[in-house]
Amino acid sequence: MSVVGVDLGALNTVIAVARNRGVDVITNEVSNRATPTLVGYGPKSRYIGETAKNQEVSNLKNTVASFTRLAGRSLNDPDVLIEKDYCSASLVDIDGQVGAEVTYMGNKEKFTATQIVSTFLTKVKQTASAELKLPVSDVVLSVPVWFTDSQRRALLDAAEIAGLKCLRLINDTTATALGWGITKTDLPPPEEKPRRIVFVDIGHSNYTASIVEFKKGELAVKATAWDRHFGGRNIDKALVDHFAKEFKEKFKIDINENAKGRFRVLVGVEKLKKILSANSQAPLNIESVMNDVDVRSMLKREELEELIKPMLDRATVPIEQALAEAKLKIEDIDAIEMIGGSTRVPALKTAIQNFFGKPLSFTLNQDEAVARGCAFSCAILSPVFRVRDFSVHDQVNYPIEFTWEKSEDIPDEDTSLIVFNKGNVMPSTKILTFYRKHPFDLEAKYAKPDTLPGKTNPWIGRFSVKGVKEDAKGDFMICKLKARLNVHGVLNVESGYYVEETEVEEPIPEPPKEEGKEGDAMDVDSKDKDDKPKTRKVKKQQRKGDLPLSAGTAALDQAQKDKAAERENQMIMEDKLVADTEHMKNELESFIYELKDKIIGVYAEFANDDEKAKLNAKLETVEDWLYDDGDDASKAQYVSKMEEVRSVAGPIIQRYNDKIEEERQRVLKKQQEAHAAKQAEIERKKREEEAKKQAEAPPETKDTEMSDADAVKPDEVEEPAA
Structure with a gap:
């Protein structure tokens, strides 16, 4: 399984993967480490990434840029009006969402920004799969810290349409902080003063400053400020x-x-x-x-x-705001890490350095730090990888409140409550308690709309609680709702249940006795064994059952996502057909030029004059067709023309191949004979060496045994006659 982190930038997108006990940034089809965040629409297919960049100047009105900043917004948003200066395609309203109107395959079509993001994510998926040679499913995507609930939901929908499972939407500077801190082995222990780092990220369209505290095995974002139109x-x-x-x-x-x-x-x-x-x-x-x-x-x-x-003049404003929110001074900061392409501008570096009065740090790769942090986050969340324990505590950037209708039975009931305050740790869960006799609704919205980007609708969602009724005594049902701001920064009411209060007896804890007081031991020893501990009655809530919930949010419903995914898959197949057709056309063209060259070269001796004339005529005919009617033909037509050429050239090519094979077999036979002769020579020399060794060896002497009876004694030897 793959683990992929994606820095989805407004200008370029960087893809990083966790592998080989580390994180690598992967290259695209033209070996670039960053892919242009562009989607173009043409007469036959779409252009995504590098191909969109190559044809941008000739296809301006059908090339969409800045779509990551458009997703989840409406056309009348002032920020969207600003984006028109940076997007050459025509922006339109599509059922309340902003989208682009383009000419695709000869027809005027409209695509929402969410669909365009999903199109680009399919390219990201293909690039990562080609590099890893594995299917890609799990990803972590980066988002600007100021993205609202609707913008985050739009990116999650886009990932699902593209067939990706987004494990986390992580804020840009939080991803950077994770990539910086997880590799450090000298962070202070929990009981000591944390190390405080300011991360300044100035990219193509956005400026973010985050103050992050590091301790061993964890990071906590203390404050973040931004300028959405600075880059x-x-x-x-x-x-x-x-x-x-x-x-x-x-x-x-x-x-x-x-x-x-x-x-x-x-x-x-x-x-x-x-x-x-x-x-x-x-x-x-x-x-x-x-x-x-x-x-x-x-x-x-x-x-x-x-x-x-x-x-x-406003180069240090976000930093000043972040310091004020964190209640810190410049001298409390240990280091300032700079990332983003625009931090290379000397005047900006000078302004920020003068503000802090200390050197800036550039230890991170300015273009790839966010993607690396995303890959680390994906590895932490994926069950496939074992990663050093490192906790990430982000924070809520916009306060969220719930509102509801007043119950007729509780005339003095409050009807709103800020549940998640700015600066609260994220992700987090809160339990909301309601006393009701009937089903009820509640709405979630941002408490301070004036802090949102542009004129974003502060509404987040409406949640209906079903199955509520009065109990047997006619009293209120105690309803508990679990509201969660998850790792994506998206709010949901995840579950509901009801409880009943029951009286139970519990022992009263005895007060601790003072040490050294006389008689303590005597008191314990003299205690009657039959004495029962004192108890008291207390009310406790016990969960009795679940409450059905229905939610309406800015996210697409499943039917809309399925329809968009079907359309995306259809366009992917159209792109593939166009690519295959172009490949077949190039093959036919190459085959024609190859035969023209070889028929007067290596094939010349294998064809007579009639065959050469016939082949040349066929090549001329197909070549004329290729540059005239065949310039915009179908794949099947190119295949048919290729077969026509092969039918004429086939016998000539076969004779050439037969001759080549015959020569190859002859060479192979010679090699085998030479090898056999060499082996025989080796065997002959081996036998000669053995024979020579035997001839030079001394004769063998054998010891013979003689019995006592056979031995000749001196006394028994007869003297010869005189």
Whole structure:
């Protein structure tokens, strides 16, 4: 099973996996470690990630960007109106949700932001599966800390539509803090003062500052503040507006009247901005920006800083807010960790460093820290991996209250209660108690709507409690509801039950006796064995049964998700058919050029003049068709044309292959004969060596045994006659 963490950024998405006793960031199909967060729609298929980026300038109106910031919002939200400056596709309302209207396969179609996110997540799933060579199911996705309940539910729905199981939606800076802390072995023990780190994340569109306390085996987020419209794209916009004014004066062109021209300038200023991060000045040269006009200019770093001065003036505001919420001073902070692409801007680094009066830390990978933290979180939540114990205590960023209708039987009853306060630990569970005689409803909403992003609807959900009735005595039923703010930051009323109060007797605890008091031992020893401990009657609640619940929230119902998943699978198959068709077309084209080359080369001696003429004629005919009517043919047509060519070239290719096989067999036979001769020579030399050793060995001497009877004694030897 795979364990995948995904940093779902507004500009780029980074995918990390837990493996080999660590975390690796994986590359996409073109070996990039970050994939553009873009989805485009074309006449035949969709373009996702890298392919969407490659055709963006030629397909601007059908390419959707910033969809992660659009999911779960409505079209009239002021933040969505701001996103129109950064998304070239037309944004529309789709049943109360914001979506995009594009031309797909020749037809005007509308897709909600949730559907577009699910489309992109299918690409993430394919990329991870291709790298791991395993099916991918469990993921942890990062989200900006300021996301509301409806935005979080939209991402969870998108993951489900894409066939992914999201184990956790984790806040960007919380993921970063986890990745930083889980590898540290020198964190203070629980009884000592915690180590306090400020994580500053300035990305493409968002600025977040979090203060996190670390102790051995745990982290706790103490405060978080943010600026939703502070990042690299705001710098880019300031530069584009500057050059638009300059080009209007110098070259008499208005790039604001030409979408493609403005986009070309945007691409140019992105590069210029990166050059200025390391150099004092940088050039801007763009060929044929619009109306066949080439433009060129030069910008100094000081000029850039003057252009973004309004941003620099508020560069430390989120940090100041976080410190105030955590009730901490600058001297209480042990380190400042900087992540996000925009933290490379020298002026921003200088402003933050001057605020703290101490050096900034860049020990984390600025582009990949969030994805690595997500992968660690996924490994902790997955049963497959054994990970060092590390607890993550995030916090509630918006206070949540419940409201309900007043009961007629309780005239002085309060009708609202803030259940989760800002700063409470998350995830957390609260038990709500109601005294009712009839079924009732309650609503959850954000207590302070003015703190929400844009004009987000503060409503979270409506929960109906069924099965409530008065008891046999006509008294209230005591209803208990379990409200939980889960690991995703999503609120649900998970269960309901009712209890009854019963009187039970319990022993009264004896007061502790004072040590050293005389007579203590005597009192114990003299206690009558028949004395019973004193008891008292107390009321205790006992659970008697469950209460059915029904909920209405911003999440899609199962039928809507099933319909969206079916549509997504249909589009995946259409994309695959287009890819297979393109592959078959390329194969046919390559086969034609290969045969044209070989028929006058290696195949020449295996075909007579008539066969060569016939094959060349067929190749010319198919090639003409391929670049005319066959330029936009079906896969079956390409396969048919391939078979036509093979039927003519087949006999020639077979003769060539037969000759090659014959030569191969001849070479193989020679190799076998040479091998056999070599083995025979080895055996012959071995026998000669053995014979030589035997010849050089000394003769063997044998000891013969003689019995006493056979032995000749001296006395028995006869003397010879004289």
